[in-house]
Amino acid sequence: MFKLRSTILKDIRILTRDRLGLIFMFVMPIVLAVVITAVQNSTFEMLNTNTVPMLLCNKDTGDAGKQLESAITKVGMFDLKQVTPNATDKEISNRMHAKDAVIAIIIPADFTKKIKQKSNETAARALKNFGMQTDSIKTEAGGIQPITLLYHPVLQESFRRSIQGALRSALQVVQNKEVLKSLYFSLNEKPMPDSLEKELMGEQVAIHEIPVSRDGSRNIPNASQHNVPAWTVFAMFFIVISLGGSVVREKLNGSFVRLKTLPTNYLVALVSKQLTYLFVTFVQAAVVFSIGSWLFPSMGLPKLNLPADITGVLIVTLICGWCAVSYAIMIGVFAKTQEQANGIGAVSIVLMAAVGGLLVPSFAMPQSFQFVMKLSPLHWCLEAYYGLFLEGGKLKDVILNILPLLGITFVIQLITLYGLKRKNLI
Amino acid sequence: MSHAAVRINNLGFTYPRQPAPCFSNLSLEVLQGERFGLFGPNGAGKTTLMNCMTGLLQFQQGSIQLLGHEIAHHKKSINKLFGFVPQEFSFYQELSPAENLAFFGAWSGLQKQEIKYKTTELLEVLGLADVQNKKVQEFSGGMKRRVNLAIGVIHNPRILFLDEPTVGVDVHSRHAIVNYLKKLNDGGTTLIYTSHQLSEAEGLCNIVALIDDGKIIAHDTLNQLLIDHKEDGLEGLFINLTGKSFRDS
Numbered sequence: 001m002f003k004l005r006s007t008i009l010k011d012i013r014i015l016t017r018d019r020l021g022l023i024f025m026f027v028m029p030i031v032l033a034v035v036i037t038a039v040q041n042s043t044f045e046m047l048n049t050n051t052v053p054m055l056l057c058n059k060d061t062g063d064a065g066k067q068l069e070s071a072i073t074k075v076g077m078f079d080l081k082q083v084t085p086n087a088t089d090k091e092i093s094n095r096m097h098a099k100d101a102v103i104a105i106i107i108p109a110d111f112t113k114k115i116k117q118k119s120n121e122t123a124a125r126a127l128k129n130f131g132m133q134t135d136s137i138k139t140e141a142g143g144i145q146p147i148t149l150l151y152h153p154v155l156q157e158s159f160r161r162s163i164q165g166a167l168r169s170a171l172q173v174v175q176n177k178e179v180l181k182s183l184y185f186s187l188n189e190k191p192m193p194d195s196l197e198k199e200l201m202g203e204q205v206a207i208h209e210i211p212v213s214r215d216g217s218r219n220i221p222n223a224s225q226h227n228v229p230a231w232t233v234f235a236m237f238f239i240v241i242s243l244g245g246s247v248v249r250e251k252l253n254g255s256f257v258r259l260k261t262l263p264t265n266y267l268v269a270l271v272s273k274q275l276t277y278l279f280v281t282f283v284q285a286a287v288v289f290s291i292g293s294w295l296f297p298s299m300g301l302p303k304l305n306l307p308a309d310i311t312g313v314l315i316v317t318l319i320c321g322w323c324a325v326s327y328a329i330m331i332g333v334f335a336k337t338q339e340q341a342n343g344i345g346a347v348s349i350v351l352m353a354a355v356g357g358l359l360v361p362s363f364a365m366p367q368s369f370q371f372v373m374k375l376s377p378l379h380w381c382l383e384a385y386y387g388l389f390l391e392g393g394k395l396k397d398v399i400l401n402i403l404p405l406l407g408i409t410f411v412i413q414l415i416t417l418y419g420l421k422r423k424n425l426i
Numbered sequence: 427m428s429h430a431a432v433r434i435n436n437l438g439f440t441y442p443r444q445p446a447p448c449f450s451n452l453s454l455e456v457l458q459g460e461r462f463g464l465f466g467p468n469g470a471g472k473t474t475l476m477n478c479m480t481g482l483l484q485f486q487q488g489s490i491q492l493l494g495h496e497i498a499h500h501k502k503s504i505n506k507l508f509g510f511v512p513q514e515f516s517f518y519q520e521l522s523p524a525e526n527l528a529f530f531g532a533w534s535g536l537q538k539q540e541i542k543y544k545t546t547e548l549l550e551v552l553g554l555a556d557v558q559n560k561k562v563q564e565f566s567g568g569m570k571r572r573v574n575l576a577i578g579v580i581h582n583p584r585i586l587f588l589d590e591p592t593v594g595v596d597v598h599s600r601h602a603i604v605n606y607l608k609k610l611n612d613g614g615t616t617l618i619y620t621s622h623q624l625s626e627a628e629g630l631c632n633i634v635a636l637i638d639d640g641k642i643i644a645h646d647t648l649n650q651l652l653i654d655h656k657e658d659g660l661e662g663l664f665i666n667l668t669g670k671s672f673r674d675s
Contacts, residue, residue, distance in 0.1 A: 006528060007532070009529075010525070254515055255517055258578075262505055262530070262534055263533075264502070
C-alpha cells in the first residue's frame, strides 16, 4: 500500500507540474463546451427567436405578391429587406456578397396572374370532380414561373432546407387562399368575404412538442444538455495527450529501466496511473458540469440541468473515466515516441468521437456505420450520459450502455497487459 | 555458503534478429567485497553483460547467480539484493532529488522512516542537501549523476552495478562519486563497474576484467595484470590486449 501511495504521490506531482497537460485537460473541455454550446444555441435561436436577414425583390404588382410578402413576414423567421423591383440579379448578389443578407427571394412579375390562373384551374377541376359545371372559369395551360431563392454559399444545407421549408409553407398559404377564393367565387358568384377568408386561413392547427423523458418531466432539452455531456466525454478521452505521453516519456527517459530492476511489479505503476488520472477525469467532469450549471446562465447560455440521479452520474463518470484512462495507457504502452502517442491518440479520439455520435447524431449515421459506432467507447459514454441528462433516466435505465463500455474497457486492459508482457515490462 | 557475489556460467545471449551471438559460453565470477571493473572497447558487450546480470535482458543459455540466487528463478525478489546505476539519467527530471528518492526508495522496498533517514544521509554525502527540493531538470550534469547514484544505493544494496557512472561530469563530481563508492565498498558492498575513464578505474577497481567480442580476455587483480603484460597502467594494458583499431566505425 505504501508503494502505491508513493507512486500516486509521484504521479500527482508530475501531473501538476505539467502545465501544458493541465491546460489540455481542463481548459480545453471548458472552451469546447462553451464554444460549441454557444454556436449551437445561436443557431437554435436564429431559427426560433432571432431572424435571418433576407432581401426581397417583388417584381409582381398584384395582390398575390403582397400576400406572399405578408406570409413570409408571418413566418417570423426572416428580417425582410426590400429591394426595388427593377434591381438586377447582379445588384442583389452584390448586396449578398457584402453580407447584407444571406438569402434573397425574387418574386416574378407575373406571379399574381399565374397564381390566379392556376387557382382557377384547380378550382374548376375540383368542381368538375364534384359533378358541377362552371363556364365562368377558363383554364389555361402553363405553369407558374418559379420563385427564385438566392443564397450565400456559406449557408449550410441543413439551414437552407429549414429556410426552404418556411418559404414553401408561406407559398402554400398564398396558393391555398387563391384556390379557396376561386372556389368560393365559382359557387357563389361573389368574392369571398374577408371574415370568412380570415377564419379559413387563420386557424392553423398547433403543434404541441413533448420530449419523451423517462422521469415524466416535460423539460425541453436545450443546447447545454446536448453539448456539455458530449464534450465532457471528448475531453476525458483527450487525456491521452497527457497520460499517453507520460507513459511514453517514462519508457524513454530511462526511469523504466530502473523500475524494471527494482523489487516492485510495474502493475503498481499502472494502478497508480489509473487512479490518479481517474481522479482527473472526475474533476474534469465536475468542473465542466459546474460551469454548465452555474456559469452558463450568466454567459447568456442555457443552463445545464443536472439529472435527479446524481449517483448515476457519478457511476457513469467513473466508468467513462476508467475507459478513457485505460485507452490512454494502452496508447502509451504501444507508442514508441511521444509524437506517435500524441498523433495516434488525438486522431483516434476524433475518429471515435465522429463514429460514436459526438459530431453527428447517432440516429443520423448511415446503416453501414451502425456497427462501427458500437465499437466506439465514446458512443456508449455519450448514450449513458444522454440517458441521464436528456431522457431523465436513472442508473438502471443506462445499464445497457454501461455494460458494453465495461466490456470495451476490459478488452483495452487486456491488450495493455499483453503489450507490457511482450515488452517484458511485467 | 558461496563467497561469489556474481557467478556466471556458460552464458549465451543473442539479440533478437541478430545472426551472431553476443556471448556464448561466457563464465565469470565476482567475489563479495570486490571492486570489480569490466572494461572493453565500444560494442564489446559490457552493457549487455551488465543488463543480463541485472535481469534487464533475458539470456537464452547458461545461468547467472547473484549471492547464490539464480536470477532466472527469482525475478523480482532478487532485485532487493542489488542496486543499479544506469548510464542514462534514470529518474524523473520533473521531481526534486528528495522526491525521486522517496519514490524509488518505496519501490526498493523501504519504509517511510528508512527513506527519510537514507535521503538525508545521501543528499548530505553527495552534496545535494542544498538543492534537495529543486527540480532535477534544473541541475548540471554532475549533479544529475549524483542523483542517479543516490537512487541506486538508497536501499543499501549488497551488489552495486554501475554503468559509466561518471560519464560527462566535472572533476569535483567525479571525485565525490568515486569517494562515495569506495566508502560503500568499505561497508561491504560489492561494486561492479564499467567505464571508459581508465584513470578513474585504476584508482577505484582492485579486480579487472577485459571483455572483447563477447569474450573475457583477461581477469585478475589490476597489479597482477600489469605485471603479466608488462604495462604500467590500465590504458596501456587495454591497448595491448584489445589492439589499436577503432571498434565503433
